[in-house]
Amino acid sequence: VVEPPDEVFELGVKVWSNALVGYFVGKRIPFKIVKEHLEKKWRKWGAVSVITGDNGTFLFKFDNSAARDLVLSNGPWEVWGAYLALRLWEEGMSLSKDSFSSIPVWVKLANVPSELWTKQGLSYVASALGVPLCMDAATTSGNRLSFARVCIEM
Known part of the structure; x- marks a missing residue:
């Protein structure tokens, strides 16, 4: 059994800390298409x-955490009509679809009373469906009050 020193692990964590792991729900999309499509969509942020990765998974490695977080909060993302399930890379995470015991899903919340239109209020409403992860930019800024988009883990 090989047991690398902590410094080796810490270096690896630093390399991958700004990464997302994802897969396309219900479809296999060719790597070349995924690369071209998402690099074009996301390059405005860096x-x-x-x-x-393994068995249809992808790693998306960003230069900084701000770009990574913008991609997460501006979803959902799709390529060729297939929804891209994304999650933050975590230390020790397997890069197979099997590691996704739950799936992040973007939901649209309509007719939310104005007194609940706060981060805490919308999180409370969304928690009836799953664990709230993030909200899109228009929801957090309050620029659109007709509906809220919240990413929840189901």
Whole structure:
């Protein structure tokens, strides 16, 4: 059994800390299409490296956490009509679809009373469906009050 020193692990964590892991729900999309499509969509926030993982998963490695977080909060994302399920990379995470015991899903909340139109209020409403992860930019800024988009883990 090989047991690398903590410094080796810490270096690896630093390398991957700004990454997202994802897969397309219900479809296999060719790597070249995923790379071209998402690099084009996401380049306004910074450079991203698209890396193929195991069994249809992808790693998206960003230059900084701000770009990574903007991609998460501005979803949902799709390629060729297939929804891209994304989650933050975590230390020790397996890069297979099997590691996704739950799935992040964007939901649209309509007819929310104005007194609940706060981050805490919308999170409370969304928690009836799953664990709230983030909200889109228009929801958090309050620029659109007709509906809220919240990403929840189901």
